[in-house]
Amino acid sequence: MNWCDECHYASGECPDGLLPSEPAVHGSKISRKRKRDEVSWRRNQVKRAREAGLEYVNYRGKKIGEKTPRLEETLCRDKCRYRCSQKISSAERNKLFSEYYSLTSTAQDAYLFGCIATQEPRLSLNTASSHRDVTAHYMVNTGKEKVRVCKVAFQNLHSITSSKVRHIIAQSKNGQTSARCSRRGKHSNRPNRISHEQRERVHNHIQAFPCESSHYSRTKNASRKYLAPTLTTNLMYKDYVKKCLADNIDPVSSAAYRSIFTSEFNLGFGTPRSDTCSRCEMICEAEALKIHQQMASAAFEQQKLDRQEARSGGCVFITFDLEKTLPLPKLSVGEAFYLRQLWLYNTGIHVIHRKREHAYFHIWTENEGRRGVNEVGSSLLNFFDIANVCGADQKLIAWSDSCSGQNKNFGLICFWQYIILSQRFRCIEHKFPEPGHTYLDSDRDFGKVEVAVKRRECVYTVDEYQQIMANSQSKATVTRVGDKMVNIGSLPALLGFKKQTVDVNRNQIQLRDKVRWICVTEFGRYQYKH
Numbered sequence: 001m002n003w004c005d006e007c008h009y010a011s012g013e014c015p016d017g018l019l020p021s022e023p024a025v026h027g028s029k030i031s032r033k034r035k036r037d038e039v040s041w042r043r044n045q046v047k048r049a050r051e052a053g054l055e056y057v058n059y060r061g062k063k064i065g066e067k068t069p070r071l072e073e074t075l076c077r078d079k080c081r082y083r084c085s086q087k088i089s090s091a092e093r094n095k096l097f098s099e100y101y102s103l104t105s106t107a108q109d110a111y112l113f114g115c116i117a118t119q120e121p122r123l124s125l126n127t128a129s130s131h132r133d134v135t136a137h138y139m140v141n142t143g144k145e146k147v148r149v150c151k152v153a154f155q156n157l158h159s160i161t162s163s164k165v166r167h168i169i170a171q172s173k174n175g176q177t178s179a180r181c182s183r184r185g186k187h188s189n190r191p192n193r194i195s196h197e198q199r200e201r202v203h204n205h206i207q208a209f210p211c212e213s214s215h216y217s218r219t220k221n222a223s224r225k226y227l228a229p230t231l232t233t234n235l236m237y238k239d240y241v242k243k244c245l246a247d248n249i250d251p252v253s254s255a256a257y258r259s260i261f262t263s264e265f266n267l268g269f270g271t272p273r274s275d276t277c278s279r280c281e282m283i284c285e286a287e288a289l290k291i292h293q294q295m296a297s298a299a300f301e302q303q304k305l306d307r308q309e310a311r312s313g314g315c316v317f318i319t320f321d322l323e324k325t326l327p328l329p330k331l332s333v334g335e336a337f338y339l340r341q342l343w344l345y346n347t348g349i350h351v352i353h354r355k356r357e358h359a360y361f362h363i364w365t366e367n368e369g370r371r372g373v374n375e376v377g378s379s380l381l382n383f384f385d386i387a388n389v390c391g392a393d394q395k396l397i398a399w400s401d402s403c404s405g406q407n408k409n410f411g412l413i414c415f416w417q418y419i420i421l422s423q424r425f426r427c428i429e430h431k432f433p434e435p436g437h438t439y440l441d442s443d444r445d446f447g448k449v450e451v452a453v454k455r456r457e458c459v460y461t462v463d464e465y466q467q468i469m470a471n472s473q474s475k476a477t478v479t480r481v482g483d484k485m486v487n488i489g490s491l492p493a494l495l496g497f498k499k500q501t502v503d504v505n506r507n508q509i510q511l512r513d514k515v516r517w518i519c520v521t522e523f524g525r526y527q528y529k530h
Contacts, residue, residue: 112168206236232269318396321438323347345375349380377412
């Protein structure tokens with residue numbers, strides 16, 4: 001690394017994490033509509049409890065107790081010729097019971113079917129009014145051997161009723177070789193069911209409409225796409241019907257079309273975009289646009305890595321920015337729009353450190369200060385005094401936009417030098433995302449504040465704004481810094497620094513346009529990279 005005298009500069013390539021790269025793949029929703037959670041359905045919870053022999057409340061509201069194995073009680077009558085209670089010990093009973101209720105209902109039926117053997121009766125009475133169709137033999141496997149038991153003991157071992165046994169025997173009487181799987185819901189009597197060809201035609205029609213990613217939310221939901229704001233599902237369905245009639249094909253219903261749209265596509269209808277990147281709009285070359293967007297995606301991904309490092313305790317992560325000006329007073333009457341109002345300024349700082357995540361707002365009115373480096377530096381200095389994040393062994397990673405009058409100038413570089421000199425941090429890295437793609441954590445905090453302000457019809461004082469900001473989110477601290485302003489612009493002279501325009505290699509330093517990373521580790525020098 002090469003240095004120059006005074007404040008030292010080093011030129012080189014982009015720092016790791018800010019190189020152009022493909023956007024990272026994030027977990028995302030696969031459909032617009034929330035998927036049904038069948039596991040949490042009450043009827044399925046009742047079914048699982050019944051299968052496991054647990055306590056539950058049935059559909060009629062009756063409480064059904066938990067099933068327990070018969071460990072010490074007799075399994076059948078004392079005069080049973082099979083002597084079931086003596087053949088099977090308590091440990092074997094408990095094992096049979098627990099293994100049976102660990103199975104699903106289909107597996108339980110298959111198990112019972114294998115334990116019951118049926119055959120024709122050896123004897124029949126001519127004088128009997130009805131004759132038995134089959135004779136059932138009940139066998140259980142204790143782990144050592146197969147033991148024949150009576151019907152009563154078989155039911156008590158598994159805590160089942162005689163109707164369950166009759167259901168299994170009936171299947172064996174019908175000549176089945178194994179238990180029949182449950183056929184509930186398996187019928188084919190669905191006359192209105194949409195065919196695969198119809199569903200595929202709806203898919204192809206929806207996919208024919210052009211869509212695009214969101215300007216900001218793609219990092220959290222990469223699969224979310226937006227159709228033209230002039231479209232609606234009704235307009236799309238009408239177009240679908242026209243094409244079906246032209247091809248002499250019966251269309252699906254409007255409800256079916258909407259169901260496919262919401263459950264199998266993650267599409268929304270985009271409103272006209274605001275606060276978009278001017279470079280994205282101006283760049284005509286596809287390759288240059290791709291590089292610009294890759295740089296933006298790389299910066300977002302680097303922010304994510306820095307947050308992870310901060311949560312693990314490796315550094316202190318902050319983002320800072322100025323919110324749009326707030327009118328004082330805020331009135332609902334139309335005449336107030338044409339009158340001169342006092343403006344309230346707010347520097348938002350969002351900090352992440354270990355398990356802590358907090359928003360800090362520093363407010364002042366336009367008669368107390370402007371919106372320059374002095375105000376931003378004063379807010380940061382006050383933040384370091386109250387946030388309890390400083391330490392001589394701590395590393396600070398700060399993200400902000402590239403506004404040269406506030407965040408990206410020689411005055412703020414000298415401010416970082418002062419912070420290192422005062423031993424508040426051992427290392428400070430100031431990073432800048434790609435211009436036009438500067439959505440930071442502070443902007444999310446501002447969004448919550450603006451929502452809270454919109455809910456108030458009138459705001460008359462700074463105190464009211466302060467209360468609104470403090471209540472806009474669960475963790476927020478609001479400080480009035482009008483009387484705490486310091487002159488950051490005088491730091492270069494006080495510290496004896498002079499702004500350099502070239503580095504040690506005599507290359508021009510393009511601080512405003514190309515610098516994306518500044519690092520200060522010791523007083524009197526700093527590094528930069530494009």
